[in-house]
Amino acid sequence: MDRLVKRLGTKRVMMIGFAFTAIVLIFIAGFSMQSPFWQLGTEFFFFGFFLDYTLAPAVDAIRGALPEAKAGVGSGMLSASRMVAGALWVAALGSALSGVYYLALSKQQPVFQVCLRMWSRKPVTP
Numbered sequence: 864m865d866r867l868v869k870r871l872g873t874k875r876v877m878m879i880g881f882a883f884t885a886i887v888l889i890f891i892a893g894f895s896m897q898s899p900f901w902q903l904g905t906e907f908f909f910f911g912f913f914l915d916y917t918l919a920p921a922v923d924a925i926r927g928a929l930p931e932a933k934a935g936v937g938s939g940m941l942s943a944s945r946m947v948a949g950a951l952w953v954a955a956l957g958s959a960l961s962g963v964y965y966l967a968l969s970k971q972q973p974v975f976q977v978c979l980r981m982w983s984r985k986p987v988t989p
Contacts, residue, residue: 864919873920880916887913 868876887910894903922941929937 864916868920868923873924876920877917880913880918880920883913884910884917 864876871879887906891903891906891910894906925941926934926938
């Protein structure tokens with residue numbers, strides 16, 4: 864990762880990470896009851912793989928911006944903010960998508976199709 868950041872720069876590596884993470888999320892949205900578990904496992908693997916291309920350079924940039932005297936405090940604040948943000952993200956996403964997944968899996972349709980119907984304001988019933 865360090866060699867790639869040195870060659871391309873932090874911003875470009877993070878943009879690549881965000882772009883590929885978004886592409887993997889589109890594939891994850893197509894998961895349905897008929898999809899095999901190996902497919903979801905593969906998609907989650909690549910999600911984590913490309914998310915690392917976003918998070919690692921960001922953490923390095925934050926830690927590199929601090930003076931050495933404040934490195935411990937900055938590292939602690941970074942870890943605490945990541946934990947709080949992660950907990951809020953899981954709670955918000957879990958509650959928002961639980962209904963969508965229930966509808967998608969009860970009708971045996973891909974989640975992506977159910978989301979599109981909800982956004983187009985068409986009625987979705989279980």
